[in-house]
Amino acid sequence: MSNELVINSTQKGERIALLQDKRLLEYHVEEPDHSFTVGDIYLGTVRKLVTGLNAAFVDVGYEKDAFLHYLDLGPNINSLNKFTKDVISKRANSGKLSAFKMEPEIEKLGKIDKVLVKNQPILVQIVKEPISTKGPRLSCDISIAGRYIVLVPFSNSVNLSKKITDKQERTRLQRLMSSIKPANFGVIVRTVAQSRDVEELDKDLQNCLEKWEKGIKLLRDAKPRDRVIGEMNRASSIIRDMLNESFDSITVDSKDVFEDIKSYIRTIAPDKENILKLHNGKNKVFEQFGLEKQIKSLFGRSVSLPGGGYLIIEHTEALHVIDVNSGNKSNSEEDQEATALSVNSEAAKEIARQLRLRDMGGIIVIDFIDLKKADNKRKIHDVMREEMKSDRSKYTVLPLSKFGLMQITRQRVRPEMNIVTRETCPTCGGTGTIQASILITDIILNNLDYILTKQNESRISISLHPFLHAYFTKGLISQQMKWFFTYKTWVSLIKDSSLGVVDFTFHNKFGEVIELNAQ
Template sequence: MSNELIINSTQNGCRIALLKDKSLVEFHHDEDGTQFSVGDIYLGTVKKVVQGLNAAFIDIGYEKDAFLHYLDLGPKFSSLHEFTKRAVSKKNTSSRLEKFGLKPDIDKHGKIGNVLSRNQQILVQVVKEPISTKGPRLSCELSLAGRYLVLVPFSNTVNVSKKIGSSDERKRLVRLVSSIKPENYGVIIRTVAEGKDVRELDTDLRNLLNTWHEGAKALRTAKPREKVIGEMSKASAILRDVLNESFDNIHIDDKEIYDEVKSYIKTIAPDKEKIVKYYNGKSKIFENFGIERQIKSAFGQSVSLKGGGYLIVEHTEALHVIDVNSGNKSNREEDQEATALSVNIEAAKEIARQLRLRDMGGIIVVDFIDMKRAENKKLIYKKIKEEMAADRSKFTVLPLSKFGLMQITRQRVRPEMNIATKEVCPTCQGTGKISASILVSDQIERSVDYLMTKQNDRDITVVVHPFIYAYFTKGTLSRRLKWFMKYFKWIKMIQDSSMGVTEFKFLNKFGEEIEVSNLQ
């Protein structure tokens, strides 16, 4: 299994695509000047304390005040507040916490009014980006994520990821990290640390400590609303979280981003530096790797499945709904149960991909095709959990209900990714919308192949819009000529300006239209 990262520089920032075996599994748009990203640490000011919610609203510079619940203060809030107060008042305090006297933990059942007051300055971290009409969600349990470790200031505990199953390996990692970590710093050991030696863990820990020291120094001169510690760029953050032995290539079309990523790779994994490649081809990088077409076909309301079924994805304010349909798969299997199982298994794979690709969060309800057998329902439940195992967001999957519905909750920390998959129709001068025309050529190619190979219909004519006609016929080695070389039969093409760009039809030798709606 191969992993590739493709980074495309745009006027507003960069687009990042993660490919697994050439299939798009993650897509991000990292815009320049984007603030309030998950992981950013700010010096905030308490604007309002709401006793009824046991929460406070904090001003960190966003148009709406950010939300901080009492439970998100963390047990070590008193220590954090004391450290912040000393730094802001410019008292002689070191950025190192080894000699810092930790304060007693706050009462976990306490009230917000007992620890926070209006205009108080506190250090906060963004844990959820602004979504819809809501401001950012904050926490005072600060953490700095590295490749193998997560540094937690004002703590002394060492925890290990639950995904590391071996008890011997867990004990080894705890022993190693406990021997190298300074006093008053907690550490969470990430899953990718499994099997790593003390040198790699120590390097990662030192980098995180340096980041904390730099932020603590910046805090002394920081003004309210200022960012004290910023999360790295989205490209580097993805590399930090997903870079592993299966990564083959990282292609970048911008020299500045290329240098930044190469420098970061050299820091965290020097042996992987050679996989970073600068792309300077004639065609656009997303076109060259087939990503543009995948984006257009994956983000629509209707998503096709390879076997003939399809998904309908609907979004509401409260939840997301995904409906699974068999399409023209329904007349292939021996019985209804076999058809339902086949389509549902394929749908489970695509749903796991779609959740990650669109970064859908909150509550997701999936309406699978009804199945009668309990073992088949268990199989679908197991399949979707397996497919979502690679998802970096926290999630919970419930078994299929008796109505054939599956409920999924997925951590939502940033707005959902939405891509416009409709474009203004040039035929109707913008009065209507059509499916993305980039996919029309693929539909025609599939239909031609089906007619020539499966139905053995050797005398066909294709009627298309002049734009599409030019696409298939222009050039010395045109696509129509390639058809002739493949099928040994010349396919006639007629251009019809009355047709829309996305419209086409096939005619047989008698001039009768061939129904192609069910062709693969």
């Protein structure tokens, strides 16, 4: 099983695609001015205490105050508040906690007005990005994620991932981390730390401590709403969490992003540096990997299954509903039960993929095709659990109910990825009537003639829909070849599935868009 990461830089930010065996598994869009990312640590101000909710609303600079519940304060909130106060007042000069006197832990079922007061400065971490009409969700149980470990200030415990099942390895990691971690810092050991030696784990620990130290230096002069410690960008966090032996390619099309990721990989896994590639081909990187077509086909209301069935996916404010249909599934199986089992198994695999792809969270209800045998219902439940194992979000999968419904809860920490796949006709603007679209070839030819003869451009290229690309390049003496004989210069044609059938863009030799004056 191979994992590939493809990163396309645009004016609006980075588009990040994670592929597994050439199939799109995760898709993220990272905007350059996007703030309040999961993991960011801010200096906030308590604006309001709501005792009925046992929660506080905290100003971190978002248009709506962020939500902080008592259960998210963490047991050592008093120690954090004391240390924050010491740093802001310049009584503490560094992030070291070895000489810091810890405060008693708070009660598990206490009241928030006994811990916080209005207008007090507080160090908080984003645990859920702003979604819909809600502001960010916060926690005071601060943690800093590394590649192999998660550093937890104001704690002394060493916890291991539940996915590390080998008893001997658990004992080794427990003893190792207990011996190298500083005082008053806790550690959570991640699954990828298995079989790693002390040198690698210690290096990761020092990197986390350095990040904490830099944040505390910024905190000394920070103003309310300032970000003190920023989580790395989405591409780097995916690499940090998933880079392993099965990761065999990272392709980017921006020199700056290439250098950033190269230096990061050199820090965490120097042996993997050679898998990073800079794309400089004629076609766009997403076009090269066939991703534009996958994105258009996978984010619609209806999603096709390989065997002929299909899914209908509906999103509401309260939950997501997925209906499984057999479609034109051939009846090659023995009976209706076998057909239903086959379609449901395919659907379970695709649904697990769709949850990651769209980053769907909250409650998901799946209406599978009815199965009569209890054994077959168990098989569908097992398939879904197996397919969800590689999901990095927290989730719960319940068995099929009496009515053939499966309920899944999946942690939602950022807005769901939603891409509009129904396009408004670029010619008619949705009115349903168009002029003769065949004229598009004449329009392109007129613009080409104007640019090459009146503007004296050379080495130009045209991005256009694959249908138009085929029209201009087909045949032994194609239209593209005729242009060469006429204008004595070669015009490059670039397929771009993201464009409409009658859309096109001219580029000069530097790749800049040429403004068109002739039609």
